[in-house]
Amino acid sequence: MEYLPNIIFAIFLIAGIGYFAKNVKKLIRNIKLGHKVDASDHTSERWKNVVNIALGQSKMVKRPVSGFLHVIVYVGFVIINIEVLEIIIDGIFGTHRIGLSILPESVYGFLIGSFEILALLVLVSVIIFWIRRNVIKIRRFIGSDLKGWPKSDGNIILYFEVVLMILFLVMNATDTSFQNMEAGNVVSQFIAPWFEGLSAGTLFTIERTAWWLHIVGILVFLNYLYFSKHLHILLAFPNVYYGKVVPKGKFNNLGAVTAEVKLMMDPDADPYAAPAETAEDEVPAKFGASDVMDLSQVQLLNAYTCTECGRCTSECPANLTGKKLSPRKIMMDTRDRLEEVGKNIDANNGEFKDDGKQLLGDYITNEELWACTTCNACVEACPVSIDPLSIIMDMRRYLVMEQSAAPMELNNMMTNIENNGAPWPYNQMDRLNWKDE
Ligand code: SF4
Ligand code: SF4
Numbered sequence: 001m002e003y004l005p006n007i008i009f010a011i012f013l014i015a016g017i018g019y020f021a022k023n024v025k026k027l028i029r030n031i032k033l034g035h036k037v038d039a040s041d042h043t044s045e046r047w048k049n050v051v052n053i054a055l056g057q058s059k060m061v062k063r064p065v066s067g068f069l070h071v072i073v074y075v076g077f078v079i080i081n082i083e084v085l086e087i088i089i090d091g092i093f094g095t096h097r098i099g100l101s102i103l104p105e106s107v108y109g110f111l112i113g114s115f116e117i118l119a120l121l122v123l124v125s126v127i128i129f130w131i132r133r134n135v136i137k138i139r140r141f142i143g144s145d146l147k148g149w150p151k152s153d154g155n156i157i158l159y160f161e162v163v164l165m166i167l168f169l170v171m172n173a174t175d176t177s178f179q180n181m182e183a184g185n186v187v188s189q190f191i192a193p194w195f196e197g198l199s200a201g202t203l204f205t206i207e208r209t210a211w212w213l214h215i216v217g218i219l220v221f222l223n224y225l226y227f228s229k230h231l232h233i234l235l236a237f238p239n240v241y242y243g244k245v246v247p248k249g250k251f252n253n254l255g256a257v258t259a260e261v262k263l264m265m266d267p268d269a270d271p272y273a274a275p276a277e278t279a280e281d282e283v284p285a286k287f288g289a290s291d292v293m294d295l296s297q298v299q300l301l302n303a304y305t306c307t308e309c310g311r312c313t314s315e316c317p318a319n320l321t322g323k324k325l326s327p328r329k330i331m332m333d334t335r336d337r338l339e340e341v342g343k344n345i346d347a348n349n350g351e352f353k354d355d356g357k358q359l360l361g362d363y364i365t366n367e368e369l370w371a372c373t374t375c376n377a378c379v380e381a382c383p384v385s386i387d388p389l390s391i392i393m394d395m396r397r398y399l400v401m402e403q404s405a406a407p408m409e410l411n412n413m414m415t416n417i418e419n420n421g422a423p424w425p426y427n428q429m430d431r432l433n434w435k436d437e
Helices: 004-031 043-055 064-080 082-093 098-102 105-134 149-173 176-181 188-195 200-227 229-241 255-265 277-282 297-305 311-315 327-347 366-370 377-381 388-401 408-420
Strands: none
Touching: 004 082, 004 200, 004 297, 004 327, 043 229, 064 082, 064 105, 064 149, 082 098, 082 105, 082 200, 098 105, 105 149, 105 176, 149 176, 149 188, 149 200, 149 229, 176 188, 176 200, 200 229, 229 297, 297 327, 297 388, 311 327, 311 377, 327 388, 366 388, 377 388
């Protein structure tokens, strides 16, 4: 019986980490449904982006208030979790504050004191975040694309963080030996008086309860990540690494189509010549994307990384002028469809069975796709280097090249370019007539 708590702790730990690992495996499998992308170029630039954008949060702080608060929550949360190492060792070996037997009291006190200050700062920041979301109702948090689960998810994670920080401080405040040490209890010394007058046994029970709930809460939080927009805590790093490093606004033209257009524009080209072998090899089985399997692995990673912050949508000119398009929704729809496909594969022994649905039409409408001005503002605004525009362009490519389903104005323009070499309906011979007017 003496080892019962240690055994229970080990079971919790193994179950928590095991379930998380299972979901990570599923996540990787789902991302691999997309086609591969060669990211072996610009290695040093990619690492620089990881350091600046993912670690340094350089794009987050472009909006100083939310950016600064986010940095506090991020840094605080990561650093405080160093304490979890001690909890895990204590839990497995039945020790109490193992750090004190390894480190000098002053160093241990400094560490825990820093964690306590960060915990307080995280608490304050999280409360401000909650107020911005639910009381002030900032526009990007009340958009029509952020109803139901995505809205609740944003709040749930804030509640999680509040509870975890409170448990950490209560655990310290009710730990009599830690309080008597008078080092490191920078914040908890002000909470300790709330428990004055309680017996040593009751204090011990409260401290143990907070300790257990804290570690169980962290394991639950870890497993909640897969179902939440907070996957970005982990995925922001690979996502930024694989992010766009080509010049802003550069599109990934199809080699085969480019070659054909060049041939068309070349006055010396032999119209009866057989197509070049390389161009033929480059012709894809399907032009553009109608479902998640047609997208690239980076685009699918983008979908899982989206924080649903809405910065993209708040800068989208189409959305601002009342169009149906929201780049945030494009990313959320892509993730939802990818999850649906993943569940389909799980239910059919690893094989995807056609469910009569697809990303195009069932999730994202033509109206949304054609509302995009391709201005790139969403890509520029995204704090974690997500590229909603590339998905929009791939789906438009499908509409144009596979379904000839472009709006009439575009079809007319494309026909004119093909026939007249210009978007206007005039014969090429008449193109300079304007100078005689
Ligand atoms: S590129 Fe399209 S989706 Fe992105 S901000 Fe511009 S109009 Fe909106
Ligand atoms: S795509 Fe980027 S900017 Fe848009 S909601 Fe997702 S994380 Fe935020």
